């Protein structure tokens with residue numbers, strides 16, 4: 012286990028905590044939650060709010076799947092359908108995926124993992140949650156008060172000139188959400204640079220931290236670009252300032268450039284933190300040091316940088332120059348390399364390890380399988396010629412759902428299962444969790460694999476009917492059936508997690524016998540994170556049998 | 572305050588220097604000089620002086636270069652980056668270094684000139700980008716230069 | 730500098746930091762990460778500007794003649810002077826000279842107000858001449874020597890968007906500097922004990938100046954593309 016020098020820390024009087032209190036019991040008033048500066052409480056606030064928005068986005072998805080069971084398009088109007096899939100996309104992307112892993116797990120764990128008392132800017136952290144809630148309120152008001160029909164990409168000139176729906180309010184929400192993301196990114200970067208405990212060198216950082224560092228860089232460099240781009244659309248709609256207006260000689264394709272300049276890297280905001288989670292879980296449950304630590308760490312940074320050079324692959328058919336498209340196609344292929352390095356290294360970590368199939372590992376292995384399919388269908392779409400055929404079909408839909416749901420959400424679930432005992436001090440029902448992992452995996456594949464096939468056959472996305480090709484119906488029915496399983500698979504964890512809060516067994520400090528500073532403090536941690544001064548003297552992921560044996564002796568009450 | 576030998580993290584000391592007033596005065600005067608230079612340079616017609624083809628671009632280049640130099644001076648002296656920790660320097664320059672990546676969007680607009688199809692800024696309007704008259708059955712378009720007010724969203728609609 | 734609380738007063742060293750060095754460097758790096766986002770924020774607008782300007786050189790040159798380079802120049806000098814005052818205010822903060830800081834911050838505020846007043850004069854002039862884009866855009870055609878008015882409208886769209894956003898930043902600057910000045914006036918320990926809060930506001934204000942350093946030559950001092958090259962576009 013990580014060696015820590017246990018001396019009393021001066022200045023702890025700031026917290027006035029009694030030894031028996033943890034961060035959850037240190038204050039029970041609503042005020043103590045809503046005005047908290049404690050990163051762990053803010054993470055819990057985020058957890059509750061992202062779960063709520065996930066539910067909303069999921070309901071919209073249910074509506075979409077319900078409609079597509081029949082080729083006739085007879086359940087709802089086109090207009091309603093457009094608003095439904097826009098609500099699904101906007102809520103899931105801006106209010107769930109971009110936020111879930113970094114703002115919940117990152118917020119909770121970064122200070123714990125580097126041995127800090129809090130993030131560098133706790134108040135900014137709270138502000139970021141309020142900005143996020145303001146964003147959520149705007150998007151919810153816009154969605155419930157009539158809806159938006161532009162799709163989550165808000166392409167001009169439709170969004171700026173023609174759409175007769177609540178575009179501006181939604182864009183305002185996305186704009187505010189962007190600032191929430193920026194403040195989170197600033198906090199992560201400064202915290203990782205400046206708040207590491209003595210002895211916590213860069214190459215002793217858990218890979219979770221490397222993933223979040225890369226995420227923070229993308230948040231800083233990308234988010235402001237999309238914020239101003241969308242603000243310009245608001246300007247066009249409300250002040251009639253022409254920015255992209257084609258009728259005046261402006262270029263709507265410029266909007267797409269700027270939108271994807273952020274929104275492709277945004278994919279990495281969603282997936283890099285999940286990569287970090289999986290790195291932790293793979294090594295913890297293989298009981299073995301992660302294979303190729305440095306390569307995984309640097310591939311995160313490589314993804315963050317290269318991710319900014321490939322946005323044009325979203326614009327192969329939107330009047331982007333074909334020469335430019337060829338370059339973007341090539342760069343996109345290059346980007347597959349760092350992602351592949353990660354997957355390869357995780358597999359190599361499991362190889363000859365003592366693999367423990369605990370519930371986080373089930374989700375983690377599920378992640379690997381799904382991300383592999385999602386990742387490998389990427390090159391199909393990165394090929395310029397091939398993409399002309401596949402653009403705006405269900406193939407694309409299936410591809411990014413494999414990456415986003417199969418990657419980001421599976422990573423989120425894996426992380427929540429892994430750190431739930433640390434976050435709440437309770438153990439959930441392990442066997443139900445394992446079976447649920449299987450259900451999610453099967454349900455997911457049943458939902459999205461048929462979409463690859465039907466997309467390849469030509470089913471266009473964003474259509475609410477397909478009477479021109481009724482032979483697509485079996486695939487859609489399979490997909491809807493799978494989505495029902497998937498929905499159940501997302502509800503069950505909520506039930507057993509909440510149940511564990513009241514009836515669950517109490518967790519020990521290190522229930523998984525994992526390695527890392529966060530497992531050295533109590534479960535749940537005290538408000539000040541560590542009751543002693545943290546000094547790190549050993550390497551990261553130092554899983555070795557002798558040390559584990561010693562640790563067991565310590566836990567059993569041997570000499571300290 | 573003695574530093575712990577183990578404190579590998581925060582060994583950078585940022586801007587504790589207190590500078591002479593003269594440093595600030597010199598910086599401000601230099602900036603003022605550049606300001607006058609940029610106004611003066613804009614009055615010179617390099618088109619007549621140097622080259623008919625490139626004179627305009629020389630003017631622009633000078634204007635932007637002066638602005639870059641001024642920025643550099645402000646960042647270095649007024650914003651104390653010259654004396655900042657290496658981490659401070661890194662993040663001070665990160666944004667400015669990343670601007671060229673953003674400007675690589677230009678390559679698309681450059682390449683489009685060499686496409687074998689009409690491009691958007693050719694002063695004659697690209698057909699597909701021209702708004703159609705809503706309700707017209709023959710696909711009639713709004714004439715170039717004519718104001719397109721149809722279906723513009725009134726201010727009150729959010 | 731121990732972690733001990735300064736009596737019941739506001740603790741200058743926040744609980745999450747070990748010492749003032751760590752805290753101050755974190756604040757400054759944090760401010761710079763914020764300015765990174767601001768650079769990218771304005772960068773996108775400058776990119777849009779550069780693309781449109783390169784494509785509509787003559788029309789935009791004609792449009793830019795509507796702007797008064799003298800008023801813009803006064804504002805440039807104004808912001809430069811306020812930047813200088815701000816920098817020296819930080820110096821006085823390092824010397825813990827309360828009066829000196831207050832005096833200079835008042836000067837910065839005066840400059841900032843002056844900037845907005847001049848901007849107001851410019852904007853209202855444009856508005857009166859119906860140069861604000863949208864349905865009300867109906868300029869006197871004789872001023873534009875046959876330039877394509879659509880492109881002129883595009884020019885004013887970006888002019889109002891970019892200088893407007895810069896103006897919003899000036900406005901925020903006034904609020905922040907005002908709040909800082911109030912804290913100095915009240916002698917709050919968070920600003921008087923340590924110069925870094927003043928430095929952070931200074932960094933922001935210098936950034937606002939930097940944006941204008943680019944906006945001024947790009948909008949007010951365009952060279953004439955048709956003089957040297959015989960009047961042809963492109």
Ligand SMILES: [Cu+2]
Pocket residue numbers: 274275278321322324325
């Ligand atoms: Cu992409």
